[in-house]
Amino acid sequence: MLALSSDNPVVEDAFGWARKRALDWVQTGAAPGNLPSYWAGYPSRAMFYSRDVCHQATGAHLLGLDAENFAMFRHFARSATPARKWYPLWAFHFDGRIAALDYHHDEHFVREIPAVFDLTYRALEQYDWTGDRRWLDDPDLAAYYRHSVGEFVDAHDADGDGVPEASGTGDIFVGTATYNEREAPLVVAGDGLALQYAVLRKLGRHDEAGRIQARFLDDWWNGEWFARGRTKDGLDFGWGLESHWFVPLFGLSGTGERNERFLDYLEKRLDEQPPENIEAFSYLPEVFFRHRRDESAWRWIRHLIDSRDDYPEVSFTVVQHLVAGLLGLVPDAAAASLIVDSHLPAAIGRLTADHVRVGEWDLRISQEARHTTEITVHSGPGPLTVTVGATGPHILEPGRTARVSTQSKDNS
Missing domain, CATH: 2.60.420.10 (Maltose phosphorylase, domain 3)
Incomplete structure (x- = not known):
């Protein structure tokens, strides 16, 4: 079993809590018919959600939950059908049933563009951790990867620029551009764009990724920071939370002075207007580790640790941050x-x-x-x-x- 020791007692205590709490969320065999699975979403909802599974997967791997990761990712992959215009469904019960709370019919269900690319990116990341060829060769997963950067983009790219657009209504049952459901209605958002860029790079499609990044760097900068997205009326430079910090998290903002200025902007706005939901904080250590702002990363790890919040994403990502992140x-x-x-x-x-x-x-x-x-x-x-x-x-x-x-x- 994964173990952690440190000269800092906060680290040891936090890891002990996070490991136990994350393993308590495992649902494999907890009821007849359950898939290999773990709780990933609101503690009040006995379900696993695509966004949460994506972000809990590294911590889950470190805790030995590879069978659960594979079963859940494949279940999402199978749900992306032509009738749903290649969107995966948003949530399932542990026995694999569609969560009716988030699905009414094939034209009215919760869907967010970043999740489409997130599932591909994080699944391929599990291949990096495990070396298990099933992550590449499983027919359902392999088809999903192709569709996420192929048919899905074609079905939602009205202006032909290679980037899918949302409705711009802000209605999650019609489809949103961003993971941040509290934002203004965006047609394209920084988090969806950053994940598409990262997936293309992961798949070796560097020319396509480079074109997306070049347009972003040229068009989305206002001299001080990057836009969070685009509405029907043009670029929106308001504070965007995930639609802002996913940009450096997945490398869309590149490196150098402009990126550093943008990170300064993020740090300033996080002080002035932090997110309202604890799970949003769980990404911040990754953002700052990537750009070697390690003291800032530790600050947000401490925030998650001190919260002892029961949202499953917190315990799983604390495991990730304390092991993969700090090392x-x-x-x-x-x-x-x-x-x-x-x-x-x-x-x-x-x-x-x-x-x-x-x-x-x-x-x-x-x-x-x-x-x-x-x-x-x-x-x-x-x-x-x-x-x-x-x-x-x-x-x-x-x-x-x-x-x-x-x-x-x-x-x-």
Whole structure:
């Protein structure tokens, strides 16, 4: 079982709570007919939702819930039909029945553009973690990936620019452009656009992704920050929450001065007008880790920890942030490789995660501040190539340990 230890007692206590609470949400075998599944949505609704499953999947993998991830992602994939114009359904009960609360008929059900791409992106991310070929070869999943960037886009791209549009009504049963249901009615939103860009890159379609990014960088900048989206009347530069922070989360805003200014804007607005719902905060550590704003990432991890909120997304993502986030894990199980790149803030001097699964490898990863990483391969099918920070690759056979110093004159 995944374990975590640290010189910071807050980390150890939080991990113990999050691991137990997340595993308590597992519904596999809890009732006759249940799919392998876990609770993903409001605690008051016995269901799993597409957005929540996408964001809980990494934490679920770390906790050994690969069968649950696969079954739920495939169930969503199967629900995207021509009659539904290639939108997946929004929620299911644990036995696989459609959640009637969010579905009335094939032309009137909750649907949000980011979820279409999110499912593809996060499913392929599970392939990175597991190396399980089913994530690529399963007919339902493989068809879904194709449709999400093919038929779905064609069915909803009225202006022919390669980007799907929503109705602009803000009605979730007609379809919205953004995950933030409290926003003004957008036709295209930053979160949907960022996820489409990320999926195209994940699928190796770099030219298409590059065109989307180039138009975004050229057109959506007002000199101070990026627009959250476009309404029928033009670009909307109001504060957008998910439609804003998904942009740097998935790399749409690129790197460099403009991106840093945008991150400054996000930090300022989060202080002035934070989100009302706790699950929205659960993305923020990922945003700031990606751009090496590690103290900001730790601030929002602490916010989630201190909330002890019972929304399942909180416990699952706290597991993710404390392990994959703080250690900077980037797996490629199919290639037998792993990147480890410390994101420990000043408040954490030591962090050790044991029984981290990357494909068939069982690992112990220990980080001392920013200067020393120790990796032990407990077991595995062969050598694992581990790259630590900017150091060269280290090839570790099962049963071996490597201790790598990243100390330099610049960071001593």
